[in-house]
Amino acid sequence: MNAEGLLESQRIRREIRDGRITGTSRGLALGFVQCNLAIMPKAYAFDFMLYCQRNQRACPVLEVTDPGSPVPHKLAPNADLRTDCARYAVFVEGKQQADQTDIKDLWRDDFVSFLIGSGITFDGALERAGVPTDRHRWVLRTDRPTEPAGPFQGDLIVTMRWLTPQQAITAVQVSSRFPFNHGAPIHIGDPAAIGADLDNPLFGGPVPAMPDGLAAVFWACGVTPQAAAENAKLPIFIAHAPAHSFITDLPADEMMTA
Amino acid sequence: MNAEGLLESQRIRREIRDGRITGTSRGLALGFVQCNLAIMPKAYAFDFMLYCQRNQRACPVLEVTDPGSPVPHKLAPNADLRTDCARYAVFVEGKQQADQTDIKDLWRDDFVSFLIGSGITFDGALERAGVPTDRHRWVLRTDRPTEPAGPFQGDLIVTMRWLTPQQAITAVQVSSRFPFNHGAPIHIGDPAAIGADLDNPLFGGPVPAMPDGLAAVFWACGVTPQAAAENAKLPIFIAHAPAHSFITDLPADEMMTA
Numbered sequence: 001m002n003a004e005g006l007l008e009s010q011r012i013r014r015e016i017r018d019g020r021i022t023g024t025s026r027g028l029a030l031g032f033v034q035c036n037l038a039i040m041p042k043a044y045a046f047d048f049m050l051y052c053q054r055n056q057r058a059c060p061v062l063e064v065t066d067p068g069s070p071v072p073h074k075l076a077p078n079a080d081l082r083t084d085c086a087r088y089a090v091f092v093e094g095k096q097q098a099d100q101t102d103i104k105d106l107w108r109d110d111f112v113s114f115l116i117g118s119g120i121t122f123d124g125a126l127e128r129a130g131v132p133t134d135r136h137r138w139v140l141r142t143d144r145p146t147e148p149a150g151p152f153q154g155d156l157i158v159t160m161r162w163l164t165p166q167q168a169i170t171a172v173q174v175s176s177r178f179p180f181n182h183g184a185p186i187h188i189g190d191p192a193a194i195g196a197d198l199d200n201p202l203f204g205g206p207v208p209a210m211p212d213g214l215a216a217v218f219w220a221c222g223v224t225p226q227a228a229a230e231n232a233k234l235p236i237f238i239a240h241a242p243a244h245s246f247i248t249d250l251p252a253d254e255m256m257t258a
Numbered sequence: 259m260n261a262e263g264l265l266e267s268q269r270i271r272r273e274i275r276d277g278r279i280t281g282t283s284r285g286l287a288l289g290f291v292q293c294n295l296a297i298m299p300k301a302y303a304f305d306f307m308l309y310c311q312r313n314q315r316a317c318p319v320l321e322v323t324d325p326g327s328p329v330p331h332k333l334a335p336n337a338d339l340r341t342d343c344a345r346y347a348v349f350v351e352g353k354q355q356a357d358q359t360d361i362k363d364l365w366r367d368d369f370v371s372f373l374i375g376s377g378i379t380f381d382g383a384l385e386r387a388g389v390p391t392d393r394h395r396w397v398l399r400t401d402r403p404t405e406p407a408g409p410f411q412g413d414l415i416v417t418m419r420w421l422t423p424q425q426a427i428t429a430v431q432v433s434s435r436f437p438f439n440h441g442a443p444i445h446i447g448d449p450a451a452i453g454a455d456l457d458n459p460l461f462g463g464p465v466p467a468m469p470d471g472l473a474a475v476f477w478a479c480g481v482t483p484q485a486a487a488e489n490a491k492l493p494i495f496i497a498h499a500p501a502h503s504f505i506t507d508l509p510a511d512e513m514m515t516a
Binding site: 257 | 300303304307308311312314319321322332405434437438441442515
């Protein structure tokens with residue numbers, strides 16, 4: 001807590017809400033869980049929740065708000081989901097609109113918000129175990145279909161990290177302790193075995209050649225449900241903009257089991 | 259597999275469907291996951307799923323069927339949920355009706371079925387680790403409220419086991435490896451600390467005095483969501499009858515992580 005009695009997560013969210021922080025959430029409020037956001041009309045919420053249940057490794061739902069409520073009571077009880085992301089991505093009938101810095105003008109009484117776990121949650125635990133997380137990391141499409149539900153469907157999206165063999169073993173151990181946050185890797189080794197698209201990462205340029213002595217390790221990624229929601233071409237769908245996640249008050253280490 | 263190429267789970271379900279097995283599912287198809295069933299009209303399914311998400315330890319949803327489909331494609335693709343439990347409990351407006359041995363006459367095109375993990379799934383793993391599971395086990399109400407969703411609410415129901423201190427430690431370790439099936443205990447020690455009602459277990463007579471040298475260990479129980487659905491007084495709600503669970507084709511050990 002700071003001098004005002006605020007958690008660092010609360011302080012950062014206030015800075016975002018007041019427009020003093022406008023950039024990425026990466027590196028902010030370290031140690032607190034950051035979430036992917038998916039906001040949609042209630043009419044689609046059951047099918048989306050079903051999609052997340054059927055693809056649980058990729059889509060760990062940490063909280064679902066009551067229709068019309070912008071407050072995630074469990075993860076950040078004094079937050080407002082309409083204002084507390086620095087940047088929102090907005091899709092109308094599946095077409096991306098201009099990003100917004102708040103969504104007060106778009107908010108509806110039937111909006112349901114899903115807070116979905118992000119792989120960066122266990123970055124701190126990996127670092128403490130000697131696994132670097134600040135490099136050799138990409139978000140990639142694969143050709144492995146997810147299990148559909150209603151209009152929601154699409155291929156699995158993964159996070160790939162390059163690690164030494166010893167780091168890879170440690171990373172399996174550490175991430176297994178976060179079963180509600182993607183958990184253990186879904187694959188180790190040849191990217192082609194899961195059809196990972198190395199030429200077109202979701203962020204940044206093509207993946208370079210992997211140095212000798214490293215192994216590619218793949219985790220199901222929380223971008224998967226967001227992509228499925230874009231594919232569904234809902235009348236309106238709102239997400240956090242990439243790298244501008246919602247910061248919760250939940251310490252990442254509280255997600256750890258076993 | 260047997261001589262006909264059937265899994266033991268498939269063979270048992272056929273015996274149940276044909277009316278040759280009419281009793282409890284306890285001890286049948288050992289090693290296969292057994293599920294609690296909750297079947298309700300789609301109009302209530304979103305709130306029920308929300309309830310399960312908000313009380314995940316007690317309500318591990320393993321599969322949700324498409325509306326109108328009696329087939330759990332993931333857990334038992336050749337099963338029929340209308341006939342493959344030996345005994346069903348039926349509630350109309352919250353009032354329990356006579357049990358039925360199938361629900362073909364009640365089935366509706368808008369029924370959604372939830373298959374919910376049961377604590378007996380890790381009994382096999384506990385036994386192999388030296389923790390007996392055939393005695394000193396009760397299902398108890400507590401006074402700890404669950405987090406409500408729509409009409410679904412109620413107090414947490416727990417499974418209490420009496421174990422030696424060494425068994426208790428082992429049981430924490432083993433059950434932690436089943437995070438999607440209640441996971442680690444929620445409490446060890448004084449039943450009064452969680453308001454556990456020792457006088458009125460859900461099945462059987464009052465709990466006797468605990469022998470010296472044992473510890474009471476408590477897990478969130480999959481009866482919790484069923485009780486919440488009864489409390490909601492839906493126009494119609496169908497569950498498996500107690501101890502007559504739905505037997506899936508999923509090996510229990512496949513639920514294990516880490």
